Amino acid sequence: MRTDTLLSFEEALEKFDPALGLEVHVELNPATKMFCGCPSAFGAEPNTQVCPTCLGLPGAMPAVNRVAVESAIRIGLALNCEIAEWCRFARKNYFYPDMPKNFQTSQYDEPIAFEGWMDVEVDGATFRVDIERAHMEEDTGKSLHVGGSTGRIHGADYSLVDYNRAGIPLIEIVTKPIMGAGEQAPDVARAYVQQLRELIVALGVSEARMDQGNLRADVNLSLAPRGAGGLGTRTETKNVNSFRSVEHAVRYEMQRHAAILDGGGSIRQETRHWHEDTGVTTSGREKSDADDYRYFPEPDLVPVAPSREWVEELRGTLPENPTAKRARLQTEWGFSDLDMRDTVGAGALGLVEETIAAGTTPQAARKWWLGELARRANDTGTDVTSIGVTPAQVAAVQSLVDAGTINDKLARQVFDGLLAGEGTPEGIVAARGLGIVSDEGALGAAVDSAIAANPGVADKIRDGKVAAAGALIGEVMKEMRGQADANRVRELILDKLT
């Protein structure tokens, strides 16, 4: 793989202004597909959720799913968009083996929602992202290319196609060029995708899991000479499957563009692929005027014309405005500005909220999601939202801590068990034998032997240096393999020596 030349981030910013554009695909979760009655549930056996329409059999026809339109309108309204009074679907024509009809039915120049905005919080400040459009389309089938080295269709020995995904409703949300973010551009990009996801989850229209592909982001980036205004040539980076990748991909492309432009070169308008493992983008397909999708209005569908009454009715179902909601939660939870900023920044607001709703205190919820779980997510190069632990599980773990069954240290082992799929927190505690030993006899014996083994430390405590007890507590906890209540150990030591 050729290594790109990069300019340092700081130098790139000295010379250029970045412009961002984000295209986010959200897989909706109505019970059925966009244009037929097939179930849309994730994870079924391949090619079991198909019918003549989503298989593109000759003669079959589409019919629009009303629930998907409703979801699209609600997303549009939540993004402060205008809702079209009349709009059509178009055919986007191109050949690909996993596209049953060899055209994708998608809204082209008549989106259901347009001209909106979303206020994104970045480091405590608000940045307004203008939304160009949110439009409806259908997903394609899913190919699995077997053999060959790249996992791509070229060079594969054979390919398998699962059409269960074909026809799943998608909403594509496209921003206008985001200018003026400067050094915050990578953070704005990340925060936008995170907060958009929160909004989608709050609307209840999608699982919105990036790791399952429910939410997919394409990152457009261009640079213009600093202060010159206008837009440079852009690249579109695909395969960006986590919040941190969004941030890293923007940063990488900024540095790569800057090096090329600074060296007197020009940017090729192209699609690029983000590589999570190596943290670089590589050239994909060149985008040019040769891409001709021959769009024309889908003649098999009548226009979608949502009545104003319906739109207003749907407006009434919107969740709380995100900015107001953040302010309310901060007050309710008693979080400092910094706590709140970290929580929002990690994309964990919704997780913390759900954990609290499941009965955990705000402090404990924040502790797990921003501490232990954020660290693990970071170690594995993913986001806390995709780590595979649910708010309900975190609440269950904390209630075990609150009950004195385990302590925080043991709780980490419970998370190990959860991530390894060993069952419920209670089950893991039992199976791994993690419960705190409350047998006073065993504890007392361990305390006695620690005192006996460390006479110097014991003397210090007897002399009133209570802080020295820490060393003995550590000794006892080690002896008990962590399965003791440290406070009780401390009490026992002090009882015996003072």
Added chain:
Amino acid sequence: MIDLTRRTAADLADALASGEITSVALTEAHLDRIAAVEGDVHAFLHVDREGALAQAAESDRRRESGSPASGLDGIPIAVKDVLTTRGLPTTCGSKILEGWVPPYDATVVTRLRAAGLPILGKTNMDEFAMGSSTEHSAYGPTHNPWDLDRIPGGSGGGSAAAVAAFEAPLAIGTDTGGSIRQPGAVTGTIGVKPTYGGVSRYGLVALANSLDQAGPVTRTVLDAALLHELIGGHDPLDSTSIDQPLPDLVGAVRAGEGGDLSGVRIGVVTELGGEGYQSGVLARFQESVDLMVKAGAGVVEVSCPSFVHALATYYLILPAEASSNLAKFDAMRYGMRVVPQGSTPDFRPSAEDVMRATRDAGFGDEVKRRIILGTYALSSGYYDAYYGQAQKVRTLITQDFATAFGKADVLVSPTAPTTAFKLGEKLDDPLAMYLNDLATIPANLAGIPGISVPSGLADEDGLPAGVQILAPALADDRVYRVGAALETLLRREWGGPLLDRAPDLDMRDRRGEASA
């Protein structure tokens, strides 16, 4: 007793209801007729003898138990091979679908089955309904029962010929630019193109989605109305289908069949006649108009100036939609698959190679011609000049109709400019072939209903001609009322149905011997 195959569906319905005949006997009679004349006519691509007889036996059981599924229960029917039929091959006249057996029924077929009509088989057609002669079928042409050396019209020549040759009392056709009406005209049968959206297109393998419409192919106007009422009406699977009840079509036939047209205003379209029209066709048309006037109708001449652009408009919109519709035939999921051979032994074809080779081998020249035209018309930079402009002209044509229907209740013209031409005559001249649909295309562009009724035989060649009656969208009842009246008036002149004058196909072999 009259030969069962020569009776009308309405008459057969009475005979079945009274117990005079059984569906099995009726279906057998048609299957025997098919066996006798198919060698000459070739109206069918697939005959389902076993299936049809099984359905007929079920129909007889329903009749015996006093619970027929519909008025037409037990009357056999032929279905154009462009409608999907569960368990029966559906090829659309193309090699690319050879051997494909759909897993589902088109809504029209579902309704036929629910109404108890045994399906005799699938009828021949121009490949993917592209043509006016049935010569573009990948499985060989259908022959006109009036003269076996001539075309039966197209694309639905198979359905029209089957009905004209008494192989089926009823058939289903589809009409994108005249494919029901023009074959009706040149075979002396009735063909109705309903209002766009009047009959579900679900399961109709699309040629041009915004133009296609399935409809009845019969020997009488009443039979067409009976069949139309059975297949028509809203279908949630087709979002373009009209969500309101059909007008009373059989009632309209009853209102017209007395031959009285008092108070009906007939508009003769200036642009649909004159130059390019065969003299015998024009003569029969004028006689029909004169008969209608004698029966009380008023006649006005109306001009539809945009119609001169109809053919050009049609040949932009149709190929554009077709080029996209036909993209699904890529050898990935069904139908023909051609794996290309490479020049080296270790050549491994890619998916694209297979698609390319299959489409090259599977599509005929006319289909390729239209895919290329349509792809070009939709290309960026050309879209506005071609597809976009065509849509604007389409609006003008619709407005011309609206203006004309302000002056007349129905519009009339010859259905086709000529009688049936000789097989092969226009095969190498696509433009000459396209001109055959000159008079029928405007109705498809505007989505309005039309019927073709036989107007008599042209003096110069003794072959049938047709008169087309058009009405505003949703007013299908008007074409039936006026069609039924004209049919009655003409039969009074002729002393019987026009098809009685068609040569007897059974006699042909003897005739052949005599001339040898």
